[in-house]
Amino acid sequence: MHTKSFSLLPVVFAIAAGALVPSAASFAAKPSAHKKPAAAAPAPAAVAGETAVSGGAPALAAKAWLLMDFDSGQVLASANPDEALPPASLTKMMTSYLVEQALRSGKLKKEDLVTVSQNAWCRGSGTESCMYLPLNSQATVIDILRGIIIQSGNDASKAIAEHMAGSEEGFAKLMNAEAKRLGMTHTNFVNATGLPDPAHKASARDLAILARAIIRESSEYYPIYAERDFTYNKIKQGNRNALLYTDPTVDGLKTGHTADAGYCLVTSSKRNGMRLITVILNTSSAQARADQTRTLLGWGFGNFEKATPIQPNTAVATAKVNFGKVDTVAAGLGSPWTVTVPRGQQVQTSAQIKPDLEAPVAKGAVIGKVVASSNGKPVGEAPLVAQADVERAGFMLRAWQHVTKLFGK
Template sequence: MHIKTSPLLPLILAIAAGALAPSSVAFAAKNATGKHAASKAAVPKKAASGKKSAAAAANALPPLAAQVALADNAPALPAKAWLLMDYDSGQVLAAANADEALPPASLTKMMTSYIVEQALRSGKLKTTDLVSVSENAWCRGTSAESCMYLPLNSQATVIDLLRGIIVQSGNDASKAIAEHMAGSEAGFAKLMNAEAQRLGMTKTTFVNPTGLPDPGHKSSATDLAILARAIIKDGSEYYPIYAEREFKYNGIKQGNRNALLYTDPTVDGLKTGHTAEAGYCLVTSAKRNDMRLITVILNTHSPQARADQSRELLGWGYSQFEKATPIQPSAVVTTAKVSFGKADTVAAVLGAPWLLTVPRGQQVQTTVELKPGLEAPIAKGAVIGKVIATSNGKPVGETPLVAQAEVERSGWLLRAWQHLLKLFGK
């Protein structure tokens, strides 16, 4: 029997086959081990992307004007807090709401990595040490958190975990190293808070090594800039990791979420963060010629916004400021009077070369403050005062003054005579 075939049948069969068979995109998403793999599997449609952008813009905070600015025309940025710091001096060049304690999200991991780096420098840890992955540390492959994707009950080297913390923002890596070093996340948080106190991070309290939400887990823009400065200063061996654009572990390659690493060759760190409560956060550092600047953006409305605002801060900073040397390293700044010494005075010089970041075209003035009542003995290099620099009436930095030479204590007979002279005001 001859069966007549409808011309629509092939189309119907094709649609049915497509509905029954899993597409490559769906299959990839289903088998991805977490957020990164799933995001790689599908490319969002322009319409969806446009809706997300519109929604993010609608949630943007109003621009926050600078409350501190050492130069004109500082930007106003739609974030809960922001800051621009000069690396060399630690001077805040511009900031808004910089001392409010806010959720830092994964910016927390800067302290986690800093403690690991210190342990490596001191020899408490070795890069090849193996760290076990407990069930508490293990990420289960959900889209709810950032993971390095360490297998359960596996072991990883300290240097791989350090990269997993910095580049991949791995919560599992952070928990595993915390348990390895302190027995628990709570124990490691004590180390973090002790280090924060030592660095002068007065608005910071850490509860965990990851930055996952907790009502007591807070930091400020100022404190995070202080921490970034310490990482750069103390971690010359490990700081280049903060500039790495990607890291592959367990067969999964993840890119660094710091967008500026891909667009600005002068940017070499440091860390992104995001939770629903903390918003989108970014701490960045860039070095152009002899000037390094640090930016902090806390709680803005999108990944694009945190990158754009950081670029704007860096652009303003490099256009408005320049380096200056107020006093040459070899110059005698002043002469300090000394009581009860074999010499009556000692030359005061800089303790180290002094390089300031100041507004372009403005003159720098210096004033000297010596410690009152200097008495021998005074060791060579002992701090005996400081120099304060101002520009346009605003302080822009200070540096210690030290004794250029040793001043020995005089003998008892000379001291008695000096006491008499002092008594009579001579």
């Protein structure tokens, strides 16, 4: 968890009063991600979710929501998870993810300079969230990344899009290509910011998939998502994720808001070795998205637990091997394996071995998989590997094995 040295008392009091409201001295941008603050929209009807937990999931006043186990990617509870909705600034998770991937691959360097064009520049009207990069100025990639994640800067997002792809339209093509690679099947990006467009959509499931990819693949940069504030151009702005100030187990990820999208929040929390990801889409206020996320995290950690279906170094099955010096090899786990299941439920396993294995087989080679299920539903799977080497038989033994195989002996 990233910590800062400033006092948290004003934040705590603000949250207690019903909302996390940035002070005028600390925040130059408006608290809304893209639009001027308006009266709270009517709360969506409470939507009950689907889950394997006896007694069901909580009903949340959001158009769509989802709870995912980070380790397995398993959806633990959801409501309307595949409905394509306006994602607002949750879009910027893909923008930041592409920057992080480019940094990891060496296509970008932290100290590379990004120029702020007329198109990217925020004019300071307060109608959108900005990093407040001066027109025609240059900023480093790492500052731009912080401006996207912490300040939700539209200017930072547009500037890096133009830097990486020549135009925001070109960058949107990169975003959609990456979404397809990740398996985000109900998403279409039109821009790098999340500003409203009828064709710009994403689902709760897809946004959870993206959040999981960021946590898993961008470990060097993921701590930025927990930073509470960032100062650039002598303007200090705070992270709008209220849970970063009140729950030490929360370490990301992103807020979003437009009139069409409502108030949205994607969050990750890790407690006692289990990490959960939540997505809340289209609630009525910043307070509502924070409260519903707290409810969903509390319910998730209270109703699910980690289970170890099989201990490492345990033979799970015996695999038949053709044309080897021995006829079989033990199959077991190559590494520790856990699954997330409703508390108190038993876990069953079934092994699936690759057919027609032929020697040689190297120790540690994947020769099948084991599937875990609970209450009749799959909850995870792991590869099974050979527990020993199997050398190929000599010519005469192989010939005899061919004959016996031909006659079914």
